[in-house]
Amino acid sequence: MDSYDDRGVGGGDGRVAGPDSGRVPTVPDPRAEPRTDPDSGPESGPGPETESGPGPEPRVGSEPRTGIAALSFPYQVAAAVALAVIGLITCTQLAMVFLHVAPSNTLTKQHGKGVDEWVYPEFEQNWKLFAPNPLQQNIAVHVRAEITGADGRRTTPWMNLSGEDGKAIRGNPLPSHVQQNELRRGWDFYLGSHDSQNRANGLRGTLSEQYIRRIVMLRLGEHDYGGTVERIQVRSEVRSVAAPAWSNEKISTKPSYRVLPWWTVTAADLPEGAADPKETDQ
Template sequence: MDSYDDRGVGGRDGRVAGPDPGAVPTVPDPGAEADPRADPEPSRIPSQSQSQSPVPGTGTGTGGAGPRGDAGSESRSGMAGLSFPYQVAAAVALAVIGLVTCTQLAMVFLHVAPSNTLTKQHGKGVDEWVYPEFEQNWKLFAPNPLQQNVAVHVRAEIAGPDGRRTTPWMNLSGEDGKAIRGNPLPSHVQQNELRRGWDFYLGSHDSQNRANGLRGTLSEQYIRRIVMLRLGEHDYGGTVERIQVRSEVRSVAAPPWSDEKISTKPSYRVLPWWNVTAADLPEGSADPKETDQ
């Protein structure tokens, strides 16, 4: 019986290569990489159409053109998109706005700040900047309790066909009160014009009715115009030559349940007579001198 090695099949010496009886079989390492020379699976082989498609973000492929939105072709926005002259104009405008804003903040700060070296040296300039447009009224946030009723009265000297005569005192504040009562939406003029005008006058004059600055003249003109507007609503049968204004102040009476004794006797502050000029009349009105003639 021939042995296995004596069969004339296969190898260089006519023997079939069999296992070496003395060799130890090896176990393949599961972590070892696959042989790169091995053929890939058919499902992983890219088709011809896929291999020719361009890679996103590159300029290769059938199209040959890169995506739009390239950094070099993007249009500029904002000030960078303007021409040089417009850029200069915009920069100058922004600089002016910033300078005015900083100046406004500084002036208002100095106006409301306590007295200091800067306000003592430049107080007049600060006041000219602030008044009257940026006047601060802190009573809006912390109003004083109402303890007095203040009414503004006026009387006029009329020149008519029968000579001159003086009208009785007319309560302008009372007329404003009548217009407000029962009105669900009273106007700002009815509520505040006369009251704020009188407060403006008191704050710019001393107890002898002498103006304490430029605001004194302005407040006097304001009161005179308000008075002439109110008198223009009445027909006195002649021309208003002079006017006189006074204030009536009464303390608010104590409530019925209170034992506090408060005098409600009025006190008056009477202003001098003012000659009516053309500047005191409403727009479109004739001069009193011309009307009298």
Template sequence: MRGPDTPSAGPREGAGIAGLSLPYQVVAALALSVFGLLACGQLAMVFLHVAPSNTLTKQHGEAFDDWIYPEFEQNWKLFAPNPLQQNVAVEARADVEGADGRRTTRWVNLSREDGEAIRGSLLPSHVHQNELRRAWDFYTGSHTEENRPNGLRGELSERYMRRIVMLRLSQQGYGGSIERIQIRSAVTAVGAPAWSDEKISTEPVYRALPWWNVTDDDLPEGSGQGQASVGTEGAE
């Protein structure tokens, strides 16, 4: 019978692995060995992945890449992101046919409207944050500087931009049917901080797209706009 001062057969506090029974010591030692080997293997794989070309990478480079991607991909922007250097605003205007004839509206800064919609909001809309910005990136990435599509994605991105812009402009209350739309970007460099001597022009640089005739496929549901013509015209 055990007395009050008799030590128990269980593990002793503060004794570490040595305080475990022999079977538990074996299990703990095996687990530590496995974790140690995995850690050494991970370090070796990362080192060989980022190392300059050598005999091992030439022979087994594909195996190193398979281990690294996509879970352990090296992305230095995570640690040193590139600061914002330009502000890109997407603007649009329209030719409107109304009771008093045809007129061209002023440029509407759609990006500014999105910014005002999310400023101060605790739960900003994903649409206001990303829809227009991603659509413009999609368009510019699938078109040349001369606004010619460089593949099937070019046509898709153009239709996407048309629908977004028509959805926004149809809410402006122009009092007539929108016959044509034109889109442009205004790229403004971020100014240098007050303590810097760097001289940076903050004048906007514009990229205007051609006028697009509005088609029925461009119209948002419930707009009430009648039949539209088909085709595109060159930029003015």
């Protein structure tokens, strides 16, 4: 019986028997690309599997630009100008409000009028909400007028000016600061400069009275009473805020009134442009 080597299956030197038994087989390099024959295509036969490595590294500077850098040059200039204007307005607003609430100093003494013109009426600061004893009353300002018309002289019913302001504010997502505070602050101004007998207690008493009369005539001008307003009378209605349902506190919500005397309307009380300039001078 022939041995395994004698049958030409394999030799001791590792060579395979056959026509080309003189050559030693080689192992293909896995990193080498497969050879391609122009007629038959890629080399047939299963090739060694290779692990896919990381792709080529991205080139420096190939990331997409974002933000203002992604805009064209004219838009970049416009965006920079807009940001500068917004920043300037913001800084000015903060500075004006700070000077408004700060104690009296050199800047406020020299430029106090300019600060007040910037702050009032839209940026007024009111800290009553954080006071030790916040306001717990609802105050409404009413007015009635004496009208002279074709049917003679008559007196109108009381008109709730504060109620009209409330209707203008209610449901309005951006109510005017004037609608919210003009009448209320004017009435506070009057109360602070008059005693309980409606007598002025300082130099600002006359000014506060003129302010109230101007506001009232502006509101009356929005209504047609069919005649000329000769006199007006103002009063306030004060009601305490009711206690909540879970509280045992008993608070009376009955209204109390403060009625001012009748005021004769003059040309100075009329809105600008509604009076004869000669009458206003007189």
